[in-house]
Amino acid sequence: MLARANRIVRGDDYRAVVRRGRRVATPNVVVSVVRRAVEPDAPTRFGFIVAKTVGNAVTRNLLRRRFKGIAHELLVTVPTGHDVVVRALPAAAQATWPTLLEDVSRSFARGVEKAA
Template sequence: MLARVNRIVLGNDYRVTVRRGRRSATANVVVSVVSRPSEPTRFGFIVAKTVGNAVTRNLVRRRLKGIAHELLTTDPTGYDVVVRALPAAAQATWPTLLEDVSRSFARGVEKAA
């Protein structure tokens, strides 16, 4: 589980990140990134009903949280990141999701910098 300092919890923070953030998309996810210098990186997740039923959505969300936990150990600090799962994410494997989120996050960081 992500530590509280690494989670986006306020609706306004989600809105700002999605509306003003730099987006990068793949077939499975859309990642929005906003720079927050000298702050810890925070992740938020959006998994809509179009992804599937509750069991499927929770599976996708848990996978995305695990990927975010891995990214926190290797990637830079100072960003708000919102990962929006697309319907194709329901059939995606762990390695595919990991690659998509990592690549989109890296592209978003480049754009936001």
């Protein structure tokens, strides 16, 4: 779904976004956004954190796939040069697709405003 250029794959990158990024929280997710000053024209990258507190492996993988689909839809409209980490909260396990889509897209938009 997401090309390698659009994924955060290194642990150091995850930590940097979570520590330095602007956080926007909803009942289902916490989205951290940071603008990459070094590469402002690079593609936006997404990373996902779904802890064991969310549910069993089936539930966690389902949420991760949903977040990847949401990120794929957002890539068309998002500005370049951002790193985004989406962390699922336990309530996300019962959330519907439209609810997750709205939470992530609205949180991302607010995070980009704060990071600018």
